[in-house]
Amino acid sequence: MLQLSMWKRALIILLCLAAVIYAVPNIFYDRVERHNDAVALIEAGQDSPELQAERALWPDWAPSYLINLGLDLRGGAHLLAEVQVSDVYVDRIDALWPEVRDLLRPERATVGGVRRMPSEDPGVLRVAVSNEDGLQQALEIVQTLSRPMQTLTGIGQQDLAISIEDGQIVITLSQAERLATDDRTMAQSLEIIRRRVDEVGTREPTILRQGTDRILIQVPGIGSAEELKDLIGTTARLTFHPVVRTTSDANTTPAPRQLVLPSMDQEGVYYVLDQTPVVSGEQLVDAQPDFDQNGRPAVSFRFNPSGAREFGLYTADNIGNPFAIVLDNEVISAPVIQAHISGGSGIITGRFTLEETTNLAILLRAGALPAGMNFLEERTIGPELGQDSVDAGKIAALVAMAAVLVYMGLSYGLFGVIANTALMLNIAMIFAILSMIGGTLTLPGIAGIVLTIGMAVDANVLIFERIREELRTARGPARAIELGYEKAMSAILDANITTFITASILFALGSGPVRGFAITLGLGIITSVFSALFVTRLLIVFWFERRRPKTLKL
Structure with a gap:
């Protein structure tokens, strides 16, 4: 029945x-959306009578979930960005110099002194040895840095092209490695952009790769293309550099392979740093807003195993020396290493507000963009x-x-x-x-x-x-x-x-x-x-x- x-x-x-x-x-989309925005701001500590009035537009006890409207329904921002993949070649080659120097250091009796020579192409590393008779032996030693490719398109090829030109050892990325690096860079850029957009609460963006080195970014509900550029273009690049000295002269000319960066906290103070970082933000696995021992807002961080090992070795060998924590080309702080720092974790202190530490932790977790971007096209859809x-x-x-x-x-x-x-x-x-x-x-x-x-x-x-x-x-x-x-x-x-x-x-x-x-x-x-x-x-x-x-x- x-x-x-x-x-x-x-x-x-x-x-x-x-x-x-x-x-x-x-059905009451505008009222509920204004209520949700007000609640978010009040919870962030920005309470005011106007926000309370906005909050009262919809009952707190009632469901307030809304459908997100896409770019074609709500308006938003559209960007077409070109990724500067050649920047990654330069960083990769630059990071090889300490390895080359350390490999040849035990062989000084044979190869003599080792120097990095200037190169017109920043993606090429040129190394000279003072003893020309030991040049061939130096080449054989440096060639041990080259590794077989692990990608399907690079099977049977090496990642580095190492040869002798004009009495110098020349190191560059092989063509197969450049193609693989391009793919990795684009994939990493896509993921980091997506994380940054998602972390600030914007949902369902359109982030697509176009061609070999371009990314299409469409984010509904954002105010303007300029606002989206500010969000995407913030690098949050964290690096740790050896400190050479400090100066008050902003026009100080650094020696080769050095750079001059301003202090974030101390106006008029500049640091002369070794250009090659000891550890970089790419090796961070976590960052969280925290408080220092004096109860002031700070950001705690943790490295992956390789970063923790490098950080630990450096601090063990440089007790008593200062090192600089650099964020987006500004020195946050330059503490003196008091003891061996093992475990791969630490804390970034500075004159931060609680909101600034939260935003900084978000950007550090999302990671630094692996390369710069040029915005070729930008539109704001009203x-x-x-x-x-x-x-x-x-x-x-x-x-x-x-x-x-x-x-x-x-x-x-x-x-x-x-x-x-x-x-x-x-x-x-x-x-x-x-x-x-x-x-x-x-x-x-x-x-x-x-x-x-x-x-x-x-x-x-x-x-x-x-x-x-x-x-x-x-x-x-x-x-x-x-x-x-x-x-x-x-x-x-x-x-x-x-x-x-x-x-x-x-x-x-x-x-x-x-x-x-x-x-x-x-x-x-x-x-x-x-x-x-x-x-x-x-x-x-x-x-x-x-x-x-x-x-x-x-």
Whole structure:
């Protein structure tokens, strides 16, 4: 007979109520968004009467999840950046000099003194030895630095090209290593940009690689392209350098392989540093806002095993000497090494506020960009253009829904009204799920919802037509309804599973707008099946138990 257990009824009702409750905030989008922004600022310690008034626009006890609107619906910033991958070659070659020097140091009796020579190409390391007779032996020693490539495209090749030119040892990256470095640099840049955007609370940005050295960045809801550039362009490059001396002259000319950087805390104080860092921020694995021994805001950090080893060896060999902690070409502090620092952890102190230590920790965790970027194209898409898209999407969705509601009502009478009620709940479920997962709605996403509206009643049509067929076999209304749902289920599942597979493929292989369409289509399929098989059945059960009809008019 046509029955549903009490726990199933309760579960279906609770799910429908939850869908409506979590979808409602999107109806009052502006008020809820202002409430959420005010709550975030108040929790950050920026309380004021104006913020309290904004907070009061929406009850604190009510759900306040919202769907994120995409760039085409809300406006935002668009950037096309070119990554300076050649910078990575220079850093890589520069880091080889200490290794070359340390390798040749035990062989001074044979090769003589070792010097780094100037090079017109910063991506080339030139090394001279004072004893020309030992040049070949020096070359053989330095060649041990070269390693076999580990990438598929570089199998059988070395990562370094090392040779003798004009009586000097010349070291550069091999062509295969340059190609592999380009891929690593682009992948790292993409990941760091994505982390930085995500860390500040902006969701669902579009960050894609274009060509060999370009990255497309689109972030909805951000004020301007300049604001996005400030976020992306902040390097937060942390390095630790040996201190040569201090000076008060900003125009001091450093010796070769040295640099002059200002102090962040002490105005008029400049540090002359060894250009090659002992440890760099790329070896950081964690950074957290903290407090120093005097209770002042600071940032604690921790290195990976290789960074911890290098940091420990340096501090063990340089007790009593100062070393500089450099952040974005400014010396935060230059403490004197009092003892061997093992464990690979430490703390950065300075004149920080609590908010500054939080932001610094975020940037350090995200990592430094491996190379500089030139912004080739920048656009700010105003919210008024997005509003036009929203309005057009609303009209399309309302027209589609009105057409479906009228058709179902005229075709199936009371059962059509039940199907229409389930359709409304279906749309609420889609919006509720998107809100709870922080999904982004784009113009193609609206197209997916409009398509879902048309597809949602397909299952009901199959069920109602099957009930009609069962009624023609002179079965009772209750049995006809039960068989209609049972026999239509296989066709409903087959049709929706294949469509869901298609949506999954679109999501896996697509990007940007295609993914937005795939998400709403996939969610719509799941909610449509649920509303057709369970919500409409529950409504029919309620109606049937109350009226006990002898016949059905479909």
